Amino acid sequence: AVLPGPPSAAARVKESARRRLREFDVGDRFSRLPLPKASVLLPLTVRAGKLHLLLTVRAMQLRRSPGEVCFPGGKREAIDKDEIDTALREAKEEVGLQPEKVEVVCRLVPGIDKMNHVVTPVVGFIEDTFQATPNPDEVSDVFVVPLEYFVKPSNYKTLPYKTSSGYSGWMHCFIYDDHERKMSFKIWGLTAHFAVFLALVIFGKHPTFKVEYDLDNLISSAETNFMNLYASIYERKKSNL
Ligand SMILES: CCCC(=O)SCCNC(=O)CCNC(=O)[C@H](O)C(C)(C)COP(=O)(O)OP(=O)(O)OC[C@H]1O[C@@H](n2cnc3c(N)ncnc32)[C@H](O)[C@@H]1OP(=O)(O)O
Ligand SMILES: [Mg+2]
Numbered sequence: 001a002v003l004p005g006p007p008s009a010a011a012r013v014k015e016s017a018r019r020r021l022r023e024f025d026v027g028d029r030f031s032r033l034p035l036p037k038a039s040v041l042l043p044l045t046v047r048a049g050k051l052h053l054l055l056t057v058r059a060m061q062l063r064r065s066p067g068e069v070c071f072p073g074g075k076r077e078a079i080d081k082d083e084i085d086t087a088l089r090e091a092k093e094e095v096g097l098q099p100e101k102v103e104v105v106c107r108l109v110p111g112i113d114k115m116n117h118v119v120t121p122v123v124g125f126i127e128d129t130f131q132a133t134p135n136p137d138e139v140s141d142v143f144v145v146p147l148e149y150f151v152k153p154s155n156y157k158t159l160p161y162k163t164s165s166g167y168s169g170w171m172h173c174f175i176y177d178d179h180e181r182k183m184s185f186k187i188w189g190l191t192a193h194f195a196v197f198l199a200l201v202i203f204g205k206h207p208t209f210k211v212e213y214d215l216d217n218l219i220s221s222a223e224t225n226f227m228n229l230y231a232s233i234y235e236r237k238k239s240n241l
Contacts, residue, residue: 010046014125017044017051017202018105021123024201024219025106028082030118033230038117039086040073040191042108042198043097043126050146051202053195054126055187056095056134057141064115067140069187071194072097075117083107087122095142096133102126108197109222111190114163116233121194143185145176150192150199151207158209159188166232172196172209197222 007015043054060066072091080086084107088099102124110120132142155175162168173188174195187195196211206215214221 009049010128013046013049013051018125020202020204021105024108026109027107030110030120030226031083033118035112035116035118035230035233037076037083037086038074038113038119039076039083039090040071040119040121040194041087041091041097041102042071042121042123042194043091043102043130044123044147045126045128045130045144047128047144050148052144053147053150053198054095054130054132054142054144055185055191055195056139057143057185059136059138059140062138068189068191069185070191071121072139073119083120084122087120087124094135094139096135097126097130101130108194108201109219109226111193111226112229112233113190116237118230119190121198123198143178143181143183145185145187145195147195147199147202149174149176150195151203151205153208156209161189163233164236166236169212 045052045054055069056072058065058068058070072094073087074090076086080089084104088102091097092099104122104124106123108121108123110118113119134142153174157173158170159173161171171189172192173186174192176185176187178185200207200213200218212225
């Protein structure tokens with residue numbers, strides 16, 4: 001019989017990330033909130049021994065957020081049985097990623113977008129050989145960023161924001177220079193929020209900038225932040241009825 005050899009460096013990086021991610025899996029705990037829903041896929045891949053995240057640039061002809069960087073994803077459809085289904089269906093439609101080529105690891109604490117959708121981030125590993133085929137109706141470009149950039153950026157600022165429900169605060173904004181492609185990408189808002197949380201979960205160390213969490217209680221502070229945001233939107237919806 002052939003004995004399995006020692007795990008490769010890539011396999012070890014994945015195994016330690018997998019273990020951390022599973023501790024933060026929210027499962028279906030946020031599945032029944034009465035707001036419209038969307039999902040995004042946070043596709044992780046190992047390149048040169050390091051975790052990387054795949055991101056997209058939205059097509060300019062889209063009605064919502066044209067030209068902005070986001071993860072593959074979209075609104076829930078009736079055929080989707082859960083948040084994971086939505087993320088995988090959208091990733092296939094947008095970048096040609098086959099669902100069976102994704103090792104889904106967990107769902108993280110949701111966020112809320114401009115249109116008041118509850119957006120669930122689904123984390124999955126994809127193969128380092130994956131070649132995206134962007135659907136030009138929705139995606140104009142696909143790129144990867146080392147996950148570490150979201151705790152140790154070289155070009156970072158905060159942007160102020162205010163929602164329609166009167167909730168104000170600030171957002172992370174990263175400029176990532178892809179030297180190989182001689183291109184620069186601006187990653188901000190909800191997309192940056194998910195990327196930072198993922199990096200905090202996996203690396204478990206302090207970032208070089210201020211974050212909205214108590215890093216000693218990352219899970220509970222992420223849930224509290226979400227529930228506060230959710231409550232502000234829900235209260236406003238009720239008072240508008
Ligand atoms: C308060 C924080 C707000 C921010 O953070 S803004 C800051 C920076 N931007 C971000 O972080 C992006 C955040 N947004 C997102 O990630 C996504 O919008 C989100 C929430 C996942 C929703 O996904 P979407 O991609 O907007 O939704 P979707 O994929 O279901 O649909 C997109 C639009 O495309 C259309 N579409 C779908 N398939 C198509 C096709 N084959 N040909 C042409 N059009 C097609 C679809 O109808 C939709 O159009 P519409 O938006 O309804 O007008
Ligand atoms: Mg989409």
